[in-house]
Amino acid sequence: MLKKVLLMLSGTLILVASSLCYINFSPQHTSTSKTYQYKKKPSTYQFQKLSDDTNTTTLPAAGSWKDDFPGVDNGKILGIAGQFNIFAKNIDSTANSGGLNGNFATENLTTLGNNQVTNGSSNKISYIQKNLTVRDVNKTDLHASKLVLGQSLIFDTSNLTLNNYTLKEPKPSTFTQDENDSKYVDIDSELARLSNNSRTIAMNTKNNQPLISGNQWSRVFDASNIIAQNNVKYLTVKSTDMPSGGLSVIGIEDNEKVVITIDTSGITTFATGWSYLQSGTDDKNIIFNFYNTSQDSNYTGSVEWKLRNGDASNAILAPNATVSLAQTQFKGNIVALNFIKVYTINDSDNYPDVPVASNLSASTPKLESVPKVNFGSHKLRSETSLLGNWDGDFKVSGEKGQEIKINVSLAQNFKYANGKDTGVTWQLVKSDYSSGTLETSSQDISTTPASITYNDDGTGDLIASWNHNRENKQYIFYDIQISKLNSVTEAGDYTATLKWELADSP
Template sequence: MLKKVLLLLSGTLILVASSLCYINFSPQHTSTSKTYQYKKKPSTYQFQKLSDDTNTTTLPAAGSWKDDFPGVDNSKILGIAGQFNIFTRNLNSMSDLNGNFASENLNIQGWLNVGTTGISYIKNALTSNHDGLSFKSNTLILGEYLKYTKNILWGRPGIGNFSLSTAPSNFKQDVDGKKYIDFDSEFERLSNNSKRIANASTAVPISYSYDAGTIDVSNAKSQNNVKYVTVNFSDIHENAKLDVVGNTDNAKIVITIDTTGINSFSTGWISLQNDTTKTNILFNFFNVKSQTDFSGDIQWNVTNGATNAILAPRASVTVNSSAFNGNIVAQTVNNNNKSFQQSDSHYPDATVPSDSSTSTPKLISAPNVNFGSHKLNSATSLIGSWDGDFKVSGEKGQEIKINVSLAQNFKYANGKDTGVTWQLVKSDYSSGTLETSSQDISTTPASITYNDDGTGNLIASWNHNRENKQYIFYDIQISKLNSVTEAGDYTATLKWELADSP
């Protein structure tokens, strides 16, 4: 009887590498170390009863953002975040919102237009004070646990308990634990970019004549046709005019606003004038002295300007002006007016400045390993493919060794080990034919060797090697799944260690 019950269960294995990485590098072989902690939710192996609800509407699978935006360079400052007018964890809209958005949670007043073009994404929750929500974008993507109903009221489709007065042409949905956008890894990447920008910027003062301020960027060095400058928050006077001058080579401008020592920042009803209105500017918020993200409140009331961007990955941004065009990246965004007049207006992305410390290898982000989904006892061994971000920094051509080990195996509720085993599988086409080998990581670390191609993006390199049947790529294999005899939630943790090259 137990076996029959188990055969009716399905499981989703989502393995997110939650890791503690130790960094050791010394060109003189002098032992030094740094600690890098990558915080993510632990991997979850979940068995669930198959749904018998025949009335549930099944939407097309959303897949990944890479399917819809194949040309996006995610190594740039905004990357995929720049394809959405608002990219945030929490979006509160008290007025119509033109353009498109990607948010983990959306809170909106009823009878408002939310998203008028392109693709929008709600991952976790939708709340409102009224029915009759209007989504006019071409495509709306829902997170896996948001319920879509084809006919909830008077022929209207619904999301959760809310009916839609206007629905997008297309709906898609996350399935099997896969996420259209991984907000955790993206905000980690954006936060790293914010710091890199701030540390590469040239400090410049703002000079004032009456109520007009001037930022002179003529002495700022240009990298890849981008000028990075820093101004102090106290130099921005509320309700003044602000102009950028000295940009004789027509470079892109990225301005870091140093928010050291404050918890809130307001532009007042500032006016961007003259040269500034013809120059797309990215405004980056960062605490330079403490080298931390600004996590306070930003009141943005700029009354006119070009297609600009705000990068504040840990802050709350409130937009009161009706003249903002472009992109906002923030932890929370409060839209109090029709903030995006040009619905198709997106900031033209800029490159991240070079990291002066790339001579020392650093692990920037740890990867996900995706095993898909299967029924309990339907397989004894599964291969997990890498996805998400797995990036290191180092000199081009430098060999980097990364050790991976199993910090915690799947266990039953009583703490007993399930008996599942883990291996790192290496596939190598270097000789012209496929050669495979595996290293057990259940008890001892296994070694990944990566030769930096200058991008530091291991997954992109491995996917290219896999598709073109050349060089080396890696997978993780778990075996002895038939040793799992009880349905439930299982967690496992991998540990990544960045080791010195020989």
């Protein structure tokens, strides 16, 4: 009998212990709601379903963005951020009516309800990581092929509410949710990566200044003097160089993309005005990168963007700034700390991503200055040929010990007052003492470019190096020679133009 009592007592204790465990680890439950938010410590992961609950209380695990975008190279400028038309820590789509078209990834979305604002695109993935706030009413319009939710958001499968806001039809096709403290996209980490990319681009290419012409109503950036990296030309301009009217970027090959760093030194606000990309530029893929190069710091001010794209997708890279978009014809991607939608924007394709710019200043030669050639005065028919003396600096920057090739050609020959060619011929004369004895050779530059080969001694001063070689009878130096001077029949001052350009190093 005692044994039987003990067995019954043990069974009762087991039932009590089990009941206590169940109460301790079960989610809160009321008779009027089937909404669940898990608040236990991360060491406990399992939801327990109540006996009268027949609905699914959890969403499928979101996993990582790499599952949905396996081809994205996160080592490029935009990376995963480039798969969202808007990528920002905070998005405010409350201004005016109309939609926040395209997809988005944000920590915090503030929007309007009812039919006032549609957020997202029905054929793309969007992500809300922390908070959803709907002003004025309790309904909101979210569109997505898949809407990914952060762990702090509460989704009710029975009432189809998100944080107690009713979702209007058509609602997203699929919902998933972060779990186990994982994040579909770690937005803070991504913004830090994007900030670093913005800095690297700006500081590595701050000397890539195009030739700028025109006025504030029509500006031309000529990038012919800038060397492309991986079919991308990286330009740096001042904020005041951006026009209030049309912008043309020339010197870009058909297969090349453009990254323009807008130097925000000395300003805290930037506005494009109602500007636009002119024909021939509106089909170019351009990233506009905002950075303060003088302070070597990310731009933290505001950007009011009204510049109109063409058919190509562009991008705005301002990961520490507040970007207000007031242009309905913008196409592409925006990266910002805070994004404010002023008007409805186009739902468009994404900017085709490009690599982060490398620092080529130490290894890529650059012409700093070019000389004139002075032949002095010459009496008619007194001589048939003269060597020209270099007049002015001839400097090139490059890496010490690097062999650099420079092409020189005749852009315009001596001409008479009536424009007729004088018939004078031009040669580049090379004198070489490398073998111990003088060897000379010449290249005609009257019709085709000739090549100067220079081994940088670290000074970049070609004329000083050549004068030293001439005096010490060593290595190489160059002269310009003009011949057939007897073909000139009229006295006067004559001017010719030479063209200097860098050629590929061997």
